[in-house]
Amino acid sequence: MPLRFTLRQLEYFVAVGECGSIALAAEKVNVSSPSISAAIAQLESEFGLQLFVRRHAQGLSLTQGGLRFLDSARDLLDRARGLNDLANDITGKVRGPLNVGCLVTFAQIVLPQLRRSFVDLWPEVEFHQFERDQQEIFEGLRSARLDIALSYDLNIPADVRFTPLIDLPPFAMLNDTHELARLGSVTPAELADYPMVLLDLPMSADYFLSFFTQLGISPIIAERTRDIAVMRSLVANGFGYGVANIRPLTDLAPDGRRLRFVPLSGPVKALRLGLLTSDGEASRSVRAFIEHARAEITPTSAPGLQVLPGAE
Numbered sequence: 001m002p003l004r005f006t007l008r009q010l011e012y013f014v015a016v017g018e019c020g021s022i023a024l025a026a027e028k029v030n031v032s033s034p035s036i037s038a039a040i041a042q043l044e045s046e047f048g049l050q051l052f053v054r055r056h057a058q059g060l061s062l063t064q065g066g067l068r069f070l071d072s073a074r075d076l077l078d079r080a081r082g083l084n085d086l087a088n089d090i091t092g093k094v095r096g097p098l099n100v101g102c103l104v105t106f107a108q109i110v111l112p113q114l115r116r117s118f119v120d121l122w123p124e125v126e127f128h129q130f131e132r133d134q135q136e137i138f139e140g141l142r143s144a145r146l147d148i149a150l151s152y153d154l155n156i157p158a159d160v161r162f163t164p165l166i167d168l169p170p171f172a173m174l175n176d177t178h179e180l181a182r183l184g185s186v187t188p189a190e191l192a193d194y195p196m197v198l199l200d201l202p203m204s205a206d207y208f209l210s211f212f213t214q215l216g217i218s219p220i221i222a223e224r225t226r227d228i229a230v231m232r233s234l235v236a237n238g239f240g241y242g243v244a245n246i247r248p249l250t251d252l253a254p255d256g257r258r259l260r261f262v263p264l265s266g267p268v269k270a271l272r273l274g275l276l277t278s279d280g281e282a283s284r285s286v287r288a289f290i291e292h293a294r295a296e297i298t299p300t301s302a303p304g305l306q307v308l309p310g311a312e
Contacts, residue, residue: 004046007080010073012039013051017070018143021059030128078144081283094288095124101140101149101276105204105228106246106305107131111150113303118292125285133226134203141278148286150293152245153272154203161277163290165297166307169270170211173235173242174260180241181260188212188219188266195222195240197231208243211268229254245271247306261306273297 015025016036026033044051051066062070081097102111111129119127132140134154140146141160156162172191174181180190188211196219198205212219222240225231235242236253247261275290282290296303 005043007077009039009043010077012036013043014070014073014077016040016052016060017062017066017073018145020061074144081144093124094122094285096285097126097128098285098289099128099130099140099145099147100289101130101132101137101146101151103137103149103151104131104133104226105199105201105244106150108229109246109248109304110297110302114150114293114296117296117303118289121292122285122288125288133201137276141276144278147277147283148289149276151274151276152204153274154207156276159279161279162272162274163277163294164272164274165293166273166299166302167270168245168273168307170208170243170245170264170268171247172262172264173232173244174262175236175238176258176260177238178241178260180262183262185263185265188215188264188268189217191241191243192217192219195220197223197225197234197240197242199226199228199231199242199244200224201226207269207271211243211264211266214267232259233257235259245273249304249306273302 012025012029012031012035015029016022019025019028022033022036022040026036029036040051043049047069049065049069050063051069052060053063054060100111100115107129108131115127115129119125130140130146132146132149134151137146137149137151138157138160141149153162153164172180172186178194180186180194192212198219198221199208209219220240223234225234228244228246231242231244232253233255234240236255236257236259243264251259251261253259275293277286277290299307
């Protein structure tokens, strides 16, 4: 009996099952909502099975049959990906889908150039990028929604493998007229008397605040934001200083105002930028991306970044 469904339809079904919404699933897999709806309808018609309960205010909920179907669909998609990896190993080619996550704080700076040079080298790779916070990256790797991710060595769990690339020491980000902007370095204690714009992301915020708490002092948090571009503009307009590890090539905030970057001194820990993968054997495309990232991101050269003195 010929199969009357496609792996793409199963991929869309799994996305809806995990997101609980056609709109969110469409955003996740980068297709239109009608395409997702059509795939679900075709699967339900083919198998004579209601996969979801439609709730207008709460999105979609999997039926009991849908829950069982979801597990099998995930397994089938994993096996299909395994066939692609096997073919690549046999032929020696690097091709097929590659889902790459990146920590949201530097996704707009580092990943586009790295992606460009990688797909120019391996044009048969279907490269998809996802901007996430640290916890979302861990979850994406565990669920196989991400094949690999570029991030920091922050709270790495035992089931996630970290491949280090470069160390990035922290610095204070100040507006051009700030009293401390011309110093060669600044300590957390010197910053503590001024208002702070905190980059308030899971794990990252705890890391930045630890510089102060380990000295027994509390920063004056004037603003919080999850968007590093917003933080740069707030700092550039005098609403406080920021603390970060990623320094872009330009000293201008998104609104065109000038910033100053001053290294932090004292008992402050550098973050290590690297690659995260789940445990298990990496596919050929993942191995190729790791090799490429190691060649492109070094202590003397990194896409879109200025490496401050002290980085290793």
